[in-house]
Amino acid sequence: MSIQTRRVVLQPLKADRAEHAGLWLEKYLENQERKAYGEDDAKDTARHQLMHESTKIKVPEGYGEFFRRWESALAELSGVVVRRYARATGRVIVGLGAESASETAITLHHTFGVPFLPGSALKGLSAFYARNYLQDMGWRLNEQGKPGEAYCKLFGDTARAGCVTYYDAYSVPERTPGNKVLHTDTITVHHAEYYQGKNAAPADWDKPIPIPFVSASGIYLVALGGAEPEWVEAGLTILGMALEELGIGAKTSSGYGRMRLTESLQAAKAEPRWVAPAPSSQVAPSVTAQSPQPVISPLAPGRQRGTVMNVKGSYAFIQPDAGGRPVFVHESAMQPQNQPLRAGQRVEYTIGPGKKPGDTQAVDVMIVG
Numbered sequence: 492m493s494i495q496t497r498r499v500v501l502q503p504l505k506a507d508r509a510e511h512a513g514l515w516l517e518k519y520l521e522n523q524e525r526k527a528y529g530e531d532d533a534k535d536t537a538r539h540q541l542m543h544e545s546t547k548i549k550v551p552e553g554y555g556e557f558f559r560r561w562e563s564a565l566a567e568l569s570g571v572v573v574r575r576y577a578r579a580t581g582r583v584i585v586g587l588g589a590e591s592a593s594e595t596a597i598t599l600h601h602t603f604g605v606p607f608l609p610g611s612a613l614k615g616l617s618a619f620y621a622r623n624y625l626q627d628m629g630w631r632l633n634e635q636g637k638p639g640e641a642y643c644k645l646f647g648d649t650a651r652a653g654c655v656t657y658y659d660a661y662s663v664p665e666r667t668p669g670n671k672v673l674h675t676d677t678i679t680v681h682h683a684e685y686y687q688g689k690n691a692a693p694a695d696w697d698k699p700i701p702i703p704f705v706s707a708s709g710i711y712l713v714a715l716g717g718a719e720p721e722w723v724e725a726g727l728t729i730l731g732m733a734l735e736e737l738g739i740g741a742k743t744s745s746g747y748g749r750m751r752l753t754e755s756l757q758a759a760k761a762e763p764r765w766v767a768p769a770p771s772s773q774v775a776p777s778v779t780a781q782s783p784q785p786v787i788s789p790l791a792p793g794r795q796r797g798t799v800m801n802v803k804g805s806y807a808f809i810q811p812d813a814g815g816r817p818v819f820v821h822e823s824a825m826q827p828q829n830q831p832l833r834a835g836q837r838v839e840y841t842i843g844p845g846k847k848p849g850d851t852q853a854v855d856v857m858i859v860g
Contacts, residue, residue, distance in 0.1 A: 510604070512673055513600075513601070513604040515541075516597075538593055538703050539701075551603050554603045557603065568716055571717060573715050577713045578751050579711070583738075587704060597706070597707065611657070616733045617657070617726060645725065655716070673706070677702065682697050713727075713752065734751065794840070795840055797838060799832055800835075819850075826855055840854065
């Protein structure tokens with residue numbers, strides 16, 4: 492069947508008759524053509540319509556039975572399995588950069604087309620948080636770039652597997668009329684050449700490029716398992732702090748991906764909207780006398796964290812975690828010195844005066860990840 496014939500055959504189909512959002516997003520794009528800027532509708536109408544239609548697709552009836560069977564399977568696993576409910580306090584987008592006919596993607600269950608959180612993503616987020624935000628060197632990287640013993644035991648390394656298993660977190664079926672799990676969103680890139688590092692300054696006359704994508708909401712059942720309950724609880728504590736402070740998936744710097752763990756489904760449903768957590772010194776449960784306890788590393792007064800971007804030789808810009816305009820940084824501000832700036836570095840810094848009156852820049856910059 493030719494592409495043209497297939498599109499003619501698929502055109503009468505409606506999203507309200509479909510049962511799999513993933514198949515709809517991958518197979519039913521009407522055309523690849525974009526509207527030219529300056530026409531009546533400058534949006535990429537075909538992709539926007541596709542994303543909008545995918546959010547109308549209801550969760551398949553069989554998904555509820557699958558979820559109940561999965562819950563039963565968790566209860567029958569050997570060892571200790573700790574379960575919590577993770578409420579998305581906003582929108583979550585996992586897999587945004589995956590290969591897709593629509594340029595943007597989202598991680599959906601292959602059989603049911605329902606969003607879920609892969610166990611690998613949950614474990615990766617926890618490991619990142621442990622080695623970058625916990626104070627004790629049992630979790631952080633040492634001077635040789637190797638993680639501590641507690642980190643290796645919980646998460647594993649090249650010589651051994653971790654002692655805690657992070658299972659996929661599936662969306663809790665909701666029977667509320669009109670409940671939506673998928674939502675449409677748009678990234679509007681105003682200064683494309685500036686963000687691509689093409690040595691072009693952002694200007695008011697740049698043309699915005701709206702790029703549609705699909706995000707998710709809802710409540711997810713999170714489960715961690717292992718033979719040693721102290722380590723399972725420690726892993727769960729680290730995951731909870733990471734989900735609340737950093738978020739999971741894409742666009743976390745814009746507030747996406749924030750989630751909060753609760754012990755019951757009723758508590759998860761009653762969770763309020765997300766509020767930025769205050770710095771604390773929360774400690775995970777003690778695991779063994781030889782295993783350091785994970786501790787949050789609060790920011791000192793006046794310090795900020797961000798991500799290095801747009802590196803150009805000896806200088807770059809830092810995108811603050813708290814939002815706002817990028818901050819100029821020169822490699823001479825790195826502590827210790829003689830460290831090069833690299834895109835994607837996680838850094839902690841203080842705002843200081845720039846070379847010109849009224850200018851500011853990052854000073855006392857330390858790499859944290």
